[in-house]
Amino acid sequence: MKLPPVEYEAPETVTEAVDLLAEQQDEASVLAGGQSLIPLLALRLARPAVLIDINGIDELSGVSAADGWTAIGAMTREYMAEESELVAGTVPLLAAALPFIGHEAIRSRGTIGGSLAHSDPAGELPAVARALDAELVVRSKSGERVVPAAEWFEGYFMTARRPDELLVQVRFPTAEPGTGVSFGEVARRHGDFAIVGLAASLTLADGAITNARLALSGVSDVPVRATAAEDLLMGEMPSTGLFDEAARRATDDVNPPADLNGSSDYRKTVAAALVRRGLQAAADNARRGSN
Numbered sequence: 001m002k003l004p005p006v007e008y009e010a011p012e013t014v015t016e017a018v019d020l021l022a023e024q025q026d027e028a029s030v031l032a033g034g035q036s037l038i039p040l041l042a043l044r045l046a047r048p049a050v051l052i053d054i055n056g057i058d059e060l061s062g063v064s065a066a067d068g069w070t071a072i073g074a075m076t077r078e079y080m081a082e083e084s085e086l087v088a089g090t091v092p093l094l095a096a097a098l099p100f101i102g103h104e105a106i107r108s109r110g111t112i113g114g115s116l117a118h119s120d121p122a123g124e125l126p127a128v129a130r131a132l133d134a135e136l137v138v139r140s141k142s143g144e145r146v147v148p149a150a151e152w153f154e155g156y157f158m159t160a161r162r163p164d165e166l167l168v169q170v171r172f173p174t175a176e177p178g179t180g181v182s183f184g185e186v187a188r189r190h191g192d193f194a195i196v197g198l199a200a201s202l203t204l205a206d207g208a209i210t211n212a213r214l215a216l217s218g219v220s221d222v223p224v225r226a227t228a229a230e231d232l233l234m235g236e237m238p239s240t241g242l243f244d245e246a247a248r249r250a251t252d253d254v255n256p257p258a259d260l261n262g263s264s265d266y267r268k269t270v271a272a273a274l275v276r277r278g279l280q281a282a283a284d285n286a287r288r289g290s291n
Contacts, residue, residue, distance in 0.1 A: 003041045007050045014139060017054055017166050022141045024050050025163040031055070032075060032114035035106055060113070060168060065090050069135075069171045074113025079104065081112055091172040093132060093201050093213075096183040097124040103191045113167045116152070119159045122194045122218045124183070126153060129170070130223040131199040131215035137169040138162075146171075153222040176211060179203045180286025182278040185217070186270050188261070194218050195261045196270045200278035202233070204286040209233045214246075214278075216271055219256040226250035229275065238283040247275035 011017040021028055029048035031037055032055070040046040054060060060075035063084050070090040072081060081087050082098040101107055101115070101124050115125040116136060128134070129149040136147045138161055147160050154160055161167060175181075185197035196218040203211035212233040214226040229250035236242050256267035 003038070004044060004047060006041070006048060008053065009050060010053045010056055012056050014057060014059060014166065014168060017052055017057060018139055018141055018164070020050070020052050021166060022164045024052070028052050028163075030117070030166065032117070033077070033110040034114075035102070035110045036114070036118045036120070054166070063087060065174060068174050070174055071169055071171050072112050073169055074111065074117075074167045076112045078107040078110045078112060078115070082107060090174045091132070092175055092179065093181040093183065093199055094125075094128050094172060096181050097128045097199060100124050100183060100185055100190075100194070100197075106191075112170055116170060117159060117161060117167050119153055119155075119157050119222075120193075121153075121156060121221050121223060122197070124185070124194070124197060124199075124217070127197055127199040127215045127217040127223045128183070129172075130225055131201060131213045132172050133213075134173075135171040136167060137171065138165040139168050140165045144168075150225070156221045175201070176203050178205055178286055178289065179211070180282040180284065180289060182281035182285065184274050184278050184281070186274070196256070196267050196274060198271070198274040198278045200275070200282045202238070202279065202282040202286055204238070204283070207237055209236055209238065209283075214250060214275065216250070216254070216274075219251075219254045219267055219271055221257075224254060226275070228252065233279075238279070240280075243276050243279040246279060247272040250275045 027049040031051050031053040060073045062073045064071050088095040134149045136152050152160050182200045185194035187194045199215045201213040212230040216224045229246040251268050251272045256264045258264045
């Protein structure tokens with residue numbers, strides 16, 4: 001299908017992009033990788049008056065680490081982050097999740113910021129951001145503000161970004177020594193939308209769990225942090241029984257949606273299995289890393 005008629009702007013700086021957003025407000029859509037927006041336009045599910053193409057803004061790309069945080073520019077391509085040794089060393093959970101996004105052709109155009117701004121509750125990066133308490137930096141003509149991941153995702157394809165704001169950067173906390181991670185999901189085929197996904201991170205010290213982070217995708221209209229399971233795990237020694245109970249607590253209060261891919265009960269059963277397997281994999285990963 002052809003795209004609907006739309007005005008096109010291609011700013012070369014963040015300032016120019018922010019000025020356009022301030023002028024157009026709800027009438028504008030920001031074009032980053034376009035892997036989600038272009039199909040929505042073709043299907044007439046999105047009808048902006050203006051497309052603001054930010055692909056020419058070089059300052060929005062790149063990865064850096066300082067002061068316990070790894071900062072990734074919003075226009076950084078997913079494949080660039082996937083191949084980055086800095087990302088692998090400082091945010092291993094993000095590195096584990098990136099290969100699950102679509103296929104290589106998708107990741108060659110898709111962007112870190114674009115995925116988080118799209119806010120698909122089945123997406124991989126929203127779950128990672130929620131698990132790690134990432135920070136999302138947005139800019140408008142009035143200045144810059146930082147939005148915690150816990151406040152960023154507001155519903156299906158809805159975020160806390162205001163119409164005059166541009167997502168410019170995402171910050172992830174640097175993983176502590178002794179951290180092991182696991183990312184897993186169930187999909188019909190590799191590259192398809194995930195039915196359920198799990199981002200898991202465990203930090204071990206002297207064999208005991210000192211930090212636990214779990215976030216589920218595909219079980220609600222936003223990624224879900226399994227705080228009850230995390231609280232159970234703190235201070236405990238990894239074991240099969242512990243992980244079984246953590247899986248139960250992680251899924252106790254979730255009420256997943258039902259669709260053609262599976263019932264609510266099916267999704268809940270899959271989520272519990274992913275938690276058990278993900279925790280075991282993260283614990284094994286942490287032990288290998290400390291050897």
